Amino acid sequence: MEDVRLRVESLNVSFPNGGELTRAVRGVSFTLGKEKLAIVGESGSGKSTIGRSLLRLLPRKAVVSAERLEFDGIDILKASEPEMRSIRGKRISMILQDPKFSLNPVMRIGDQIAEAYIAHAKVGKKLAEEKALHMLEKVQIREPGRAYRLYPHEVSGGMGQRAMIAMMMIAEPEIIIADEPTSALDVSVREQVLEVLRELVDRSGIGLIFISHDLNLVRHFCDRVLVMYSGKVLEEVEARRLDDARHPYTRGLLDSLPSLAHRRAHLPTLVRDPAWLA
Template sequence: MSEAKLQVDNLSIQFINDGRTTDAVRNVSFSLGREKLAIVGESGSGKSTVGRSLLRLHPASARISADTLRFGDLNLLDADEKTLRSIRGRRISMIMQDPKYSLNPVMTVGAQITEAYLAHHRVSQREARKQTLEMLEKVHIRDPERVYSLYPHEVSGGMGQRIMIAMMLIPNPEIIIADEPTSALDVSVQQQVLSVLDELVTQRNLGLIFISHDLNLVRNFCDRVLVMYAGRVVESIRAADLDQAQHPYTRGLLAALPSLTQRRERLPVLQRDPSWLTD
C-alpha cells in the first residue's frame, strides 16, 4: 500500500425527488492505494452510489458534496465534463454486474474492445487488433481469434464478464471499479473471473474498488473491507481480520450466512439498532 491514488473525505450524496430529499450516502471517507478495497453492504446501503459518484456517473437528481474527492492530483469534484470524459475508461474504468447489458449487442466482441483501445490510443487499426487479441489472451480466453468475431449473445456469462474485464483493462487504467462483477455468474465461473481479475490487478499494480454484497467472497479476494449500512461506513477493517469485526452489523451479517461447515438449527437474525444510524 503505497501513496493514495484516490482520496475521499466526507462524501455525502443526496437524492432529490419530488422535493423530498433522501440521504443515500453520508460522510463516507476512504483512501485507495495499490490495493483491493471492497465496499460491502446490503441493497440500499449506498455502495453502488459511492462507486458511480467517483466517476460522476450519478443521476441528475443527485447532489454530491465532499471535503475531498481527489484522484491523483486532480479534484474530481470540480472537474468539468471534458476532463471527466478523459478520465472515464482511460484512467478509471468500471465493470458492471451483467455483461449482457454492458456489451453492445450489435457489435462483435473484438470490435468493441478495439474501439475501447482506439478511443484512448492513436494507433493503426491493425495494431489495435493485435493489442485486443493479446488482451483476450490475458483474460484466459483460449481461442482469441474466434472469440474476436463473436457477438455478445454468442458467449457465455463467464466469458462475457472476462471480455468486459479485457475491454476495461485495455486502456490501462489506474483504478478499476467493479460493481458486483460476479453476482450474475455460477460459482464455478465466479472463481475463474475473480482469478483473472486478481491476476491482472496484481500484475499491473492497479487500485481496485470491489463493490459486493457477499462478505465471504470479499474476505478472500480483497485486502481491505469497508462495510456500509444505510449510507454510512460502519466499519473499515483488513479482510484477514474480518473474524474479529467489531461492529454488530458486520458480525450480524457474517453470522446470518448459512454455511456448509457450521450447521446451526436456526440462523441468527440481524437485530438492527437505530443507533447505527446516528453514531
C-alpha cells in the same frame, strides 16, 4: 500510507424524493492506493452510489458534496466535463454486474475491444486488432481467435465478463471500480473471473474498488473491507481479519449465512439498531 491515488473525505450524496432529500451516502471517507478495497453492504446501503459518484455518473438531480474527492490531484467535484471524459474509462474504469448490458449487442466482441484501443491509443486498425487478441488471451479466454468473432449474445456470462475486463484493461486505467462483477455468474466461473481480475490488478499495480454484497467472497479476494449500512461506513477491517470484526452489523451479517460445517436449526437474524446511524 504512500502512493494514495484516490482520497475521499466525508462524501455525501442525496437524492431529492418528493420534496425531501434521501441521503444515500453519509459522510464516507476512504483512501485507495495499490490495493483491493472492498465496499460491502446490503441492497440500498449506498455502495453502488459511491462507485458512480467517483466517476460523476450519478443522475443530474443527485446532490453530491464532499470535503475532498480527489484523484491524482484532480478535484473530481470541480473538474470540467472534458476533464472527466479524460478520466472516465481511461484512468478510472468501471465493470458492471451484467456484461450483457454493457457490451454492444450488434458488434463482435473483438471489434469492440479493438475500437476501445483505437480510441485510447490512436493506432491503426491492424495494430488494434492484434492488441485486442492479445487482451483476450490475457484474460484467459481459451480460443481468443474464435472469441474475437463472437457477438455478445453468443458467449456465456463468464466469458462476457472477461471480455468486458479485457476492454477495461486496454486503456491501462489506474483505478478499476467493479460493481458486483461476479454476482450474475455461477460459482465455478466466478473463480476464473476473480482470478483474472486478481492477476491483472496485482501485476499492473492497479487500485481496485470491489463493490459486493458477499462478505465471504470479499474476505478471500480483497485487502481491506468497508462495511456499509444505510449510506454510512460502519466499520473498516482488514479482509483477512474479517472474523475479528467488532461491529454488531458485520457480525450479524456473517452469522446469518448458512454454513456447511456448522449446521443450525435456526439462523440468527439481524436486529438493526437505529443508533448505528447516529
